[in-house]
Amino acid sequence: MLATSVNAFIQINPSHHNRPFRYAPLCAVTPIGPFCPFRSEASVEMDPIMGTMSASPDFATEMARLQLDMQVGKMPDPSRLQRVASGIEEAVSHWEELLTRLNRNTDFQTKEYATLTEAHLAKYGQSSEEIITMMRWQAKCMMSMSQNRPPPMPPPGLNIMKMIETANNKNSKPPPSLSSMTSAGKITAVPFDEGHTFQSDIVRKEYELLCQDHSKLIKFGAQYAHFDGLGKIAFLDEIDKIHDRWDVFFTRFSLMGQLNQEFIKQCDGFLESMNITEADFKALMKETHTMMRKEAERERGRVID
Helix, strand or coil: CHHHHHHHHHHCCHHHCCCCCCCCCCCCCCCCHHHCCCCCHHHHHHHHHHCCCCCCHHHHHHHHHHHHHHHCCCCCCHHHHHHHHHHHHHHHHHHHHHHHHHHHCCCHHHHHHHHHHHHHHHCCCCCHHHHHHHHHHHHHHHHHHHCCCCCCCCCCCCCHHHHHHHHHCCCCCCCCCHHHHHCCCCCCCCCECHHHHCCCHHHHHHHHHHHHHHHHHHHHHHHHHHCCHHHHHHHHHHHHHHHHHHHHHHHHHCCCCCECHHHHHHHHHHHHHHCCCHHHHHHHHHHHHHHHHHHHHHHCCCCCC
């Protein structure tokens, strides 16, 4: 049981895998959702916390050694088991605190990112709550093994069979870890190099207006949680309109190779950390806003399936 538990932990933390994940070069990832370079004050304030979420090199090394011991049937060193168990407990506490702060914040961008995280995990039949519960149980299993005691019973609701299937399924992409999603690099670059791209004043003014409108909307969303249900739906409608405007604007330049290379690099890093493609990202953003709309409808007393 412990071997399965350890393997499952490693499976949901792809940073511990050796196999790389490659993507085709980006060509037209519009600056929406996490790719938006217009940041709210609340999301910027979360950066230092989110930046501490990734596993430390020492912790990753301990996990790799533990995995190797388990694969060859060797009893892991008790002190290593205890260090890894303590590391898991600490990481889970940080993740839980971060997700709580993201969800409780009044700001739209922080809530959007928290919802995106859940939408992404849902694609793998998981939730952040389930992963946190599983990892805490795994830490207890490791600690018990280090003390030569039987592992504790799984907590209620933890699907052991699903965890085993996930760990043993070598043909599917591994689900993302909470650390990879919460520590993903932020997008700070603008999508276009204005000095070289906009030779037309009309196009330049259109771009500037689009940036201004998007930036103002993000600032207005600082009090998103205080909007009533109808207000939230109206705000999401405006966000979708901005997204549509970006799609139209990007269509003109995506095949001309005139996107800002730094913007492409940052987007590429984010996609890789989430283990998704451009098409996956667009579908994920649509699902994220659908979930936020359903929540707003529930606040209005309406249930939308």
